Amino acid sequence: MSKPDIYWVGESGRKYGYWIHPIDSQFRKIAGNIIFAKQTENGEWVPLYIGEVRNFDEGLSPHEMEVCAKKNGATHVHAHFSSPEAYVRKAEVADLIAQWQPMQQ
Secondary structure, eight states: OOOOSEEEEOTTSOEEEEEEEETTOOOOSOOEEEEEEEEOTTSOEEEEEEEEESOGGGOSSOHHHHHHHHHTTOOEEEEEEOOSOHHHHHHHHHHHHHHHOOTTO
16 A cells, blocks of 8 residues: 555554545545645645545545534545554544544544
């Protein structure tokens, strides 16, 4: 797999590599984490929703969160193909939410 497009840093200081895709991208059947994000005029990314999925093939998030993120300007999804273990994915999500405090808080 290629080098991640971006590294999001959690409250713990740990860096997580994500790949940036257009918001309506289709993904393969694999577990991971997602960040719905928008880009500011100066090129910085703002996370609007951070979550985890058991299988990207089944949808990226609870549908309401995806709709809400899009209404708030999300244009891209940042994907981290992660552990099949839910507790690993959830720990990463909690670390990132603690640092970035996206709108879902």
